[in-house]
Amino acid sequence: MILTIDVGNTRIKGAVFEDATSLEFFVFDHKQLEKEILKILKKYPKVLYLVVASVGVLEKQAFLAFEKQVQIHFISHQDIFPFTNLYETPHTLGIDRMVLAAGATLQFPKRNRLVIDAGTCITYDFVDENDNYRGGAISPGLRLRYESLHAFTAKLPLLIVEDVDQLIGTSTSGSIHSGVINGLVHEIDGFIDEYQGLASNFIIILTGGDTEFLAKRLKNTIFANSNFLLESLNQTFQYKIDND
Numbered sequence: 001m002i003l004t005i006d007v008g009n010t011r012i013k014g015a016v017f018e019d020a021t022s023l024e025f026f027v028f029d030h031k032q033l034e035k036e037i038l039k040i041l042k043k044y045p046k047v048l049y050l051v052v053a054s055v056g057v058l059e060k061q062a063f064l065a066f067e068k069q070v071q072i073h074f075i076s077h078q079d080i081f082p083f084t085n086l087y088e089t090p091h092t093l094g095i096d097r098m099v100l101a102a103g104a105t106l107q108f109p110k111r112n113r114l115v116i117d118a119g120t121c122i123t124y125d126f127v128d129e130n131d132n133y134r135g136g137a138i139s140p141g142l143r144l145r146y147e148s149l150h151a152f153t154a155k156l157p158l159l160i161v162e163d164v165d166q167l168i169g170t171s172t173s174g175s176i177h178s179g180v181i182n183g184l185v186h187e188i189d190g191f192i193d194e195y196q197g198l199a200s201n202f203i204i205i206l207t208g209g210d211t212e213f214l215a216k217r218l219k220n221t222i223f224a225n226s227n228f229l230l231e232s233l234n235q236t237f238q239y240k241i242d243n244d
């Protein structure tokens, strides 16, 4: 059994896997790390490996407390990945993006893949049908857009995302919701359209904390799976074991 942990910029997510099957998913705050992991390990004593992907908020040291119970693998740029990395600065590419690219490569062979992770930031990652990682884009995530409108203006209130579907904002809050939600939806649909114009045979994968909210608003057909990063982490680790 494997416990995969995704340390994002906002939250920590985890999942226990028995081979390719996920048994349970967890979400918790950075402050709860030690307590929550101990709880999971107690519930699943068969977990042998703890596999961590961190965007940098936590380093390897944060996990050393579990070393007596499990073998820890901290995913890094030195690991073996199933794609050729054509990023001009491969050492600065986010570990989460590498894991997503690996998952897309392994799960969707011989396709052009675009992975869109709607988390704290929105990331776009393109792995072509020859398994070359080509790069993508980084833009502000849904919550970050609301927060930055408030943080960098005198008058705009801090709003949280609401299930509103309004083009013409008729109040301050309506205008903010329209700008943030429609802006992001158009951004994502626009990216998908442009990528699909570059090549055929595309699979578009949407993941991250805002998956459900966004999936139903997009005009394009996508494969939506909010657990894609954790599943990819499990696959990346299996791939490493099989190919090292």
Ligand SMILES: Nc1ncnc2c1ncn2[C@@H]1O[C@H](COP(=O)(O)OP(=O)(O)OP(=O)(O)O)[C@@H](O)[C@H]1O
Pocket: 007, 008, 009, 010, 011, 012, 055, 096, 118, 119, 120, 121, 141, 142, 143, 144, 161, 208, 209, 210
């Ligand atoms: N309880 C929550 N706390 C924070 N964000 C949440 C919560 N529930 C849903 N979200 C949404 O999820 C988004 C953040 O996504 P996610 O949790 O995947 O980010 P993350 O932990 O920073 O991961 P990553 O760094 O991989 O993007 C926010 O834009 C927010 O709208």
Ligand SMILES: CC(C)(CO)[C@@H](O)C(=O)NCCC(=O)O
Pocket: 009, 055, 092, 093, 094, 095, 096, 097, 119, 121, 123, 138
């Ligand atoms: C863009 C984020 C913050 C998304 O989680 C992460 O992947 C990251 O810190 N990336 C480093 C920069 C890059 O990927 O080029």
Ligand SMILES: [K+]
Pocket: 117, 118, 119, 120, 121, 122, 123, 208
């Ligand atoms: K993200």
